[in-house]
Amino acid sequence: MNKMGCFYSRRMEDEEMVYDMSPIRHLPVIFVNGVPGAGNHTVAQTISSITGYTMIRPGELVAAEALKDTARGRLIADKLQARDDIPEQLTVDLIKEAMLTHQNATGFILVGFPKNPRMSNMFNKQVKWPEKVVALEVSNEVAATRLQNKLSELGRPESEINAARQIVREAAHKVKNVHKRFGSHVVRVDSAGNPKALASHLKEILSDTMECQERSKSPVHRPPLALSAPVVGRDPNPPGTCEPPADSVKMADE
Numbered sequence: 338m339n340k341m342g343c344f345y346s347r348r349m350e351d352e353e354m355v356y357d358m359s360p361i362r363h364l365p366v367i368f369v370n371g372v373p374g375a376g377n378h379t380v381a382q383t384i385s386s387i388t389g390y391t392m393i394r395p396g397e398l399v400a401a402e403a404l405k406d407t408a409r410g411r412l413i414a415d416k417l418q419a420r421d422d423i424p425e426q427l428t429v430d431l432i433k434e435a436m437l438t439h440q441n442a443t444g445f446i447l448v449g450f451p452k453n454p455r456m457s458n459m460f461n462k463q464v465k466w467p468e469k470v471v472a473l474e475v476s477n478e479v480a481a482t483r484l485q486n487k488l489s490e491l492g493r494p495e496s497e498i499n500a501a502r503q504i505v506r507e508a509a510h511k512v513k514n515v516h517k518r519f520g521s522h523v524v525r526v527d528s529a530g531n532p533k534a535l536a537s538h539l540k541e542i543l544s545d546t547m548e549c550q551e552r553s554k555s556p557v558h559r560p561p562l563a564l565s566a567p568v569v570g571r572d573p574n575p576p577g578t579c580e581p582p583a584d585s586v587k588m589a590d591e
Contacts, residue, residue, distance in 0.1 A: 371473025
């Protein structure tokens with residue numbers, strides 16, 4: 338019986354559930370991506386106030402799911418208790434479900450996403466490419482200090498607080514690899530700077546995305562009815578365009 342349970346858990350971790358993402362695929366998506374302590378949530382809130390887009394925090398989705406008495410919830414709870422990484426596919430599935438519950442949104446901001454290139458490949462293939470990836474630039478020392486303060490406020494164990502620098506260093510390597518994949522979609526922001534200057538800079542770099550969305554609302558320009566998500570490969574939504582091309586070159590997941 339334990340063997341069956343193990344097999345079922347492994348299937349749940351690896352298999353992609355089928356979702357019809359066409360109702361939200363025309364909506365713009367922005368990734369706010371930085372190491373822990375870089376100010377992901379603060380920057381995402383600023384972007385939300387500028388654009389009106391809906392914020393989705395994958396970490397909160399995972400924590401909420403872990404409280405549910407379901408096979409998936411118990412699996413996630415076990416992973417969290419063991420301090421194991423949550424399978425990328427489970428995280429992406431939770432994000433897709435959250436997006437589909439907000440079909441009247443004007444756009445989405447994914448906070449602290451993706452964690453690694455494999456997770457970004459899954460989202461690109463199963464949902465869409467993001468219009469922008471806001472890369473938060475901050476020194477590892479500043480990020481680690483912020484993270485330590487946050488963990489201390491939350492009453493976390495001393496061992497976890499002391500591990501903040503290592504957490505930031507490991508995350509920095511993964512984040513850098515993620516940013517490489519998105520090329521000209523990446524806009525770099527100094528998240529340690531003045532909040533007013535940050536807001537002004539964000540408004541400037543997001544203006545083309547917002548203008549593109551306004552054009553897509555006009556009767557002359559309507560978003561295509563996509564039947565399936567584009568496969569991962571050549572950027573299907575290059576900067577300055579609103580619609581992905583019909584074809585794309587498949588790239589293997591890593």
